[in-house]
Amino acid sequence: MRPDTASLPDASIAELRALLDRREVSSVEATRAYLDHIGAVDGAVRAYLQVTEDVALQQAAEADARLAAGETGPVLGVPMALKDLISTEGIETTCGSRILRGYRPPYDATTYARLRKGGAVLLGKLNMDEFAMGSSNENSAFGITANPWDLSTVPGGSSGGSAAAVAAREAAFTLGSDTGGSVRQPAALCGVVGVKPTYGRVSRFGLIAFASSLDQIGPFTRTVEDSALVLSLIAGHDPLDSTSVPLAVPDYASALGGDLRGLRVGVPDEYFVEGIEPGVEGAVRAAIEQLESLGAQAVRVSLPSTGYALATYYIIAPSEASSNLARYDGVKYGYRSPEGEDLIETYLRTRDEGFGPEVKRRIMIGTYALSSGYYDAYYLKAQKVRTLIKAEFDRVFEQCDVIAAPTSPSVAFKLGSRTADPLSMYLSDVLTIPPSMAGIPAINVPCGFSDGLPVGLQLICKAFDEATMLRVAHAYERSTEWHLRRPPLLISVAGS
Ligand code: GLN
Numbered sequence: 001m002r003p004d005t006a007s008l009p010d011a012s013i014a015e016l017r018a019l020l021d022r023r024e025v026s027s028v029e030a031t032r033a034y035l036d037h038i039g040a041v042d043g044a045v046r047a048y049l050q051v052t053e054d055v056a057l058q059q060a061a062e063a064d065a066r067l068a069a070g071e072t073g074p075v076l077g078v079p080m081a082l083k084d085l086i087s088t089e090g091i092e093t094t095c096g097s098r099i100l101r102g103y104r105p106p107y108d109a110t111t112y113a114r115l116r117k118g119g120a121v122l123l124g125k126l127n128m129d130e131f132a133m134g135s136s137n138e139n140s141a142f143g144i145t146a147n148p149w150d151l152s153t154v155p156g157g158s159s160g161g162s163a164a165a166v167a168a169r170e171a172a173f174t175l176g177s178d179t180g181g182s183v184r185q186p187a188a189l190c191g192v193v194g195v196k197p198t199y200g201r202v203s204r205f206g207l208i209a210f211a212s213s214l215d216q217i218g219p220f221t222r223t224v225e226d227s228a229l230v231l232s233l234i235a236g237h238d239p240l241d242s243t244s245v246p247l248a249v250p251d252y253a254s255a256l257g258g259d260l261r262g263l264r265v266g267v268p269d270e271y272f273v274e275g276i277e278p279g280v281e282g283a284v285r286a287a288i289e290q291l292e293s294l295g296a297q298a299v300r301v302s303l304p305s306t307g308y309a310l311a312t313y314y315i316i317a318p319s320e321a322s323s324n325l326a327r328y329d330g331v332k333y334g335y336r337s338p339e340g341e342d343l344i345e346t347y348l349r350t351r352d353e354g355f356g357p358e359v360k361r362r363i364m365i366g367t368y369a370l371s372s373g374y375y376d377a378y379y380l381k382a383q384k385v386r387t388l389i390k391a392e393f394d395r396v397f398e399q400c401d402v403i404a405a406p407t408s409p410s411v412a413f414k415l416g417s418r419t420a421d422p423l424s425m426y427l428s429d430v431l432t433i434p435p436s437m438a439g440i441p442a443i444n445v446p447c448g449f450s451d452g453l454p455v456g457l458q459l460i461c462k463a464f465d466e467a468t469m470l471r472v473a474h475a476y477e478r479s480t481e482w483h484l485r486r487p488p489l490l491i492s493v494a495g496s
Contacts, residue, residue, distance in 0.1 A: 005025065005029050005030075005032070005033040006033060006036070006037075008025065008029070008030050008033040008034070009033055009034055009037045009169035009170070009172075010169055010486075011172070012172070012221070012222055012223045012225070012226050013074065013075065013078055013172050013173055013221065013223075013225075013226040013229055013230070014223070014225055014226060014229070016030060016077075016078055016172055017072075017074065017076075017078070020067060020076065020077045020078075021067075021072050023067070026060075026064050026067075026077075027060040027061075027063040027064045027067065027076075027077030027078075027079075027119075027121060028057060028060040028061055028064055030060070030077065030078075030079055031056050031057060031059075031060040031079050031121050031123070032057075034056075034079045034123055034170065034171065034172075035051070035053055035056065035123070037169060037170060038051055038123065038124075038170050041148075041168050041169075041170060041489060041490070042168075042170060044146060044151055044489060045145065045146055045148055045151075045164050045165070045168045045170065045489070046127065046143060046144065046145050046146060046161075047081075047126055047127060047145050047155075047160075047161040047162075047164040047165040047168065047170055048081070048123075048124045048125070048126060048127065048161065048165070048170070049084050049094065049096075049124070049125050049126065049127050049142055049161070050084075050091075050092060050124050050125045051123060051124040052091060052122050052123065052124045052125070055091065055122055056079065056121050056122055056123050056124075059116075059120075059121045059122060060077065060079070060121045062119075063076055063077035063119045063121060064077065066119055071119075073118050073119055074118065074229040074230070074232070074233060074253075075115060075118045075119060075120040075173075075229070075230065075233060076118060076119030076120075077119055077120075077121065078119075078120050078121065078172045078173070079120075079121045079123050079171060079172055080115065080120050080121065080122065080123065080171050080172055080173045080174060080175070081122065081123045081124050081125065081126050081162070081165055081170070081171040081174045082112060082122065082124075082125055082126065082162075082174065082175050083125075083126050083128050083159050083161065083162045083174070083175060083176045083177060084096060084125040084126055084127065084128055084161070085128060085131075085132060085177060085207060085208040086109045086111060086112055086175055086177075086206065086207060086208075086217065087105035087107060087108060087109040087112070087206035087207070087208070088105060088108060088109070088112055088122065088125070089104075089105055089106065089107050089108045090104050090105075091104065091105075091122075091125065092104055092125070093105050093125065093208070094125075094141075094142070095128070095130065095131055095132070095208045096127065096128040096129055096130040096131065096132075096139070096140040096141055096142065096158075097130045097131055097141050097354065097355065097356070097359070098141045098335055098353070098354050098355075098356070099328045099334045099335045099350070099351075099354030099355055100208075100328075100333075100334045100335070101141075101334075101335060102334075102335075103333055103334050105206070107206060108206060109203075109204075109205060109206025109207055109217075110203035110204075110205040110206055110238045110240060110241065111175055111202065111203060111206070111207070111217050111234045112175075112206065113206075114233055114234050115175075115230075115233065115234065118233050123170075123171050126159075126161030126162050126165055126174060126176075127140050127142065127143070127145045127160060127161030128140060128157070128158050128159055128160065128161055128162070128176075129157040129158035129160070129182075129358070130355070130356045130358065130359050131208070131210055131321070131325065131359050131362075132158040132159075132177055132179055132182055132210045132215075133158060133210065133321070133358050133359055133362055134157040134158050134358060134425065135154075135156060135157045135158070135181070135182075135185055135418075135425050135426070135428035135429055136154035136155075136156065136157045136160065136413070136415075136418065136419070136425065136428075137154060137155055137156070137157040137158070137160030137161065137186075138154065138157070138415065138416070138419050139157070139158075139356060139358045139359075141356055144415060145160045145161050145164050146164070146415070147164060147167075147189060147190060147412045147453075148164055148167045148168040148190065148487035148489045148490070149167065149190065149191060149412065149452070149453055149454060149487045149488070149489075150412065150452065150453060151489065152414055152415060153189075153412035153413060153414055153415060153453065154189065154412055154413055154414075154415055155167075155186055155189060155190050155412070156185045156186030156187075156188065156189035156190065156408070156412065156428070157182060157185070157186055158176075158177075158179075158182040158186075159174075159176025159177060159178070159182045159183055159186050159194075159220070160186050161174075162174040162175065162176035162183075162186065162220045163176070163186035163187050163189065163190035163192055163194065163220055164186075164190055165220075166190070166192045166220045166221060166222060167190040167191055167192050167487055168487060168489060168490065169490060172221075172226075173219055173220060173221045173222075173226055173227075173230055174219070174220045175217055175218070175219055175220070175230075175234070176194070176217070176218060176219075176220055177207060177210075177215055177216065177217050177218070178194075178196035178215075178216050178217075178218055178432075178436065179210050179211050179214045179215050179216075179317060179436065180211075180214065180313050180317060180429045180432060180433045180436045181196075181407075181408075181428070181429035181431075181432025181433060181436065183195065183196050183218040183220065183444075184196055184407045184408075184432045184442060184443070184444040184456070184458060185407060185408050185428055185429060185432055185444075186220075187220055187407070187444035187456060188406075188407035188408045188444045188446075188454065188455070188456025188458075189408060189411065189412040189453075189454065189456075190412075190454065191446045191449075191454030191456075191482070191483075191485070191487075192220055192221065192222055192444075192446065193219075193220065193221050193222065193223060193224055193226070193227050193443065193444065193445055193446070193473070193477075193483070194218060194219070194220045194227075194443065194444045195218040195219055195227050195231060195441070195442075195443045195444075195466070195470075196216055196218045196432075196435070196436070196441060196442050196443070197216050197217075197218055197231060197235060197441050197466060198216075198245075198439060198440060198441045198463045198464050198465075198466065199213075199214070199216055199243070199439035199440075199463075200243055200244055200245035200439070201216070201235050201236075201244075201245065201247075201249075201441070201464065201466065202216055202217045202218070202231075202234050202235050202236075202244070203217075203234075203236075203237075203238030203240065203241040203244045204216070204217065204241050204243065204244070205238055205240035205241040205244075209320075209324040210317070210320070210321055210324065211316065211317040211318075211320035211321055211324070212243075212320055212324060213316065213320060214313075214316070214317060214320075214436050214437075217234065218231070219231055219234070222483060223477065223483055224256070224443075224445065224470055224473045224474040224477045225253055225256060225474060227443070227470065228252035228253040228255070228256060228470045228474070229252075229253050231252050231466065231470075232249060232250070232251055232252045232253060235249040235466075236248075236249040245464075247464060250466075250467050252466060252467055252470050255467040255470065255471055256470060256471055256474040257471070257474070258471065258475075259294060259295045259475065260291060260294040260295040260296040260472065260475050261295035261296075262295070262297075263291075263295065263296040263297070263401050263402065263472065264296070264297050264299050264399065264400040264401050264402075265288060265291050265292075265296045265297065265298050265299065265400060265401070265402055265403070265404050265472075266299055266300075266301035266396055266397075266399060266400030266402070266403040266404070267288055267298050267299070267300055267301065267403075267404055267405070268301050268302060268303045268306070268396070268403060268405060269300065269301075269302050270302065270303050270304065270306035270307065271303075271306065271405035271406060271431055272284075272285075272405075272406075275409055275427070275430075276406060276409045276410075277409060277410045277411065277450060279411065279450025279451060279455065280406050280408070280409060280410060280411065280450060280455050281406065282448075282450070283447050283448030283449070283450060283455040283457075284404070284405065284406045284447060284455065284457055286447070286448065287404070287447040287448070287457045287476065287480075288404050290476060290479060290480065291404065291472070291475075291476060293479075294475055294476070294479060296472075298404075299399055299400050301396045301399055301400060301403070302396075303389075303392050303393065303396060303434065304392065305385065305388050305389045305392055305434075306389075306434050308385050308388075308389070309385075309389055309430075309433045309434040309437050310426060310427070310429070310430050310433055311382075312382045312385045312386055312389070312437060313429075313433045313436070313437060314365065314426060315365075315369050315378050315379060315381075315382035316379070316382050316383065316386065316437075317362070317366075318362040318363070318365040318366035318369065319365075319366040319369050319370050319379050320366070321359075321362050321363065321366050322362070322363045322364075322365075322366030322367045322370065323366070323370075325355075325359070325363055328350070328351065328354060328355075329346075329347050329350065329351070330346050330347060330349075330350030330351075330354070331346075331347075334354070335350060335353070335354045336350050337349035337350040337352075337353050337354075358422070361422065369382075386437050389434055389437045389438055390437065390438040390439070393434075393435070393438045393440060393460075397462050401461070401468060402459050402460065402461050402468060402469060402472050403459070403460040403461075404457060404458070404459055404460075405431055405457075405458045405460070406431055406455070406456070406457070406458060407431060407432060407444045407456035407457065407458035408428060408431065408432070408456060409427070409428070409430060409431060410428070411450050411451065411453035411454065411455060412453050412454075431458065432458065435458075435460045439463060440460060440461065440462060440463050441460070441461050441463070441464075441465065441466045441469055442458055442459065442460040442461070442469070443458070443459050443469050443470065443473050444456040444457070444458055445457050445459065445473045445476055445477055445483075446477075446482040446483050447476075447480070447482060448482060449482075449485075454482075457476070459472055459473050
């Protein structure tokens with residue numbers, strides 16, 4: 001029987017795969033269903049900066065030709081979208097900034113190239129905090145994105161558009177980037193799965209850089225299985241990124257399944273401290289009990305440097321950003337102020353007019369921390385603390401196989417409620433930054449609701465042990481029904 005195409009956006013990648021392979025639906029039909037659905041809901045969600053309708057329909061027709069020739073593959077013909085800092089040749093890529101408005105990259109990011117090779121279909125580019133700096137998407141130069149669960153709240157950030165699009169069924173999956181939490185925190189706030197792979201696991205070639213010792217690209221999906229499928233495709237060594245590691249990539253989806261008997265789940269005291277909303281703590285503690293009921297054993301562990309991670313991050317990340325963002329000078333590409341009388345004035349005006357306030361704040365913090373006389377006191381000290389944070393994780397992983405903790409200390413907060421206070425915004429990432437500093441993988445899995453808004457469980461593993469992380473997340477997900485709930489917005493939209 002032919003499925004009703006209006007309900008197609010509700011399918012997971014794995015479900016859509018089956019429909020495409022059985023030829024019950026074509027990629028063009030699925031793509032049109034997504035485009036219609038985006039037309040119906042994105043006026044309210046505003047996840048997309050750009051819908052690439054013509055590109056999508058052409059890529060879908062190509063996918064249909066490959067399907068007709070007997071080809072298959074996890075994402076062949078599957079509609080997806082990308083955070084607007086992943087370069088797409090000839091397609092505007094703004095990084096959420098005025099300084100890159102109109103910039104059309106001359107090449108594809110490796111992650112996009114791999115998805116294209118696999119036959120995925122690009123629906124468009126997604127909103128984000130400018131240069132991935134932020135936790136609410138409110139730092140975008142191009143307007144806010146709303147959380148599909150409650151349109152008066154934020155979707156999280158900086159990959160807010162990527163998370164909101166998956167929650168609102170506006171793409172089968174999306175990619176985002178995570179420097180200090182930008183995949184996991186919005187995934188938690190939007191009730192979807194989000195993966196930050198190990199540093200070095202996924203190529204950053206063509207990812208617009210924020211903090212190069214931390215940036216990683218990762219998938220947003222509605223199920224853990226779907227994240228496993230996408231990660232297997234985008235992971236692996238890339239000669240174009242010297243930080244990508246030449247290690248074999250397991251077939252993550254086939255590693256799923258089995259029970260959790262014998263698995264030790266570390267529960268760090270420092271992640272359940274003052275400031276965590278009771279509804280978040282309750283849901284995460286219940287999730288840990290659920291893991292125990294699946295055969296795992298919970299062990300109390302301690303990561304004493306956790307409290308220093310945020311301060312350390314806000315030295316190291318801005319320092320790297322101040323260096324990375326030096327390239328936006330109005331000369332090579334992007335916005336150029338028409339007012340400059342000479343070269344120096346052109347630089348100054350371009351950067352003043354092109355960058356928003358949060359980006360300027362970070363450049364100033366980073367420049368200060370790196371300046372001679374302060375370098376030892378700030379940057380060097382922060383690097384030493386970073387080493388301690390990593391060593392503590394190494395020690396804790398002698399006592400357990402996976403760490404379980406909340407992803408975000410709060411559920412989605414009201415739009416505008418934290419914009420006047422940068423510190424309260426920075427605290428949104430207090431629990432996601434430590435694994436980022438250690439370079440280790442972490443995932444967000446939906447684990448309940450508090451006041452009607454999603455709560456996320458964060459599972460953290462050893463470097464390059466994404467397989468264990470996904471297996472635990474999958475076992476948890478299969479034993480609950482949180483991932484099956486739909487945002488109220490979808491119920492009110494006719495035909496979705
Ligand atoms: N919210 C954090 C910040 O503003 C993390 C951002 C990210 O991971 N890109 O820096």
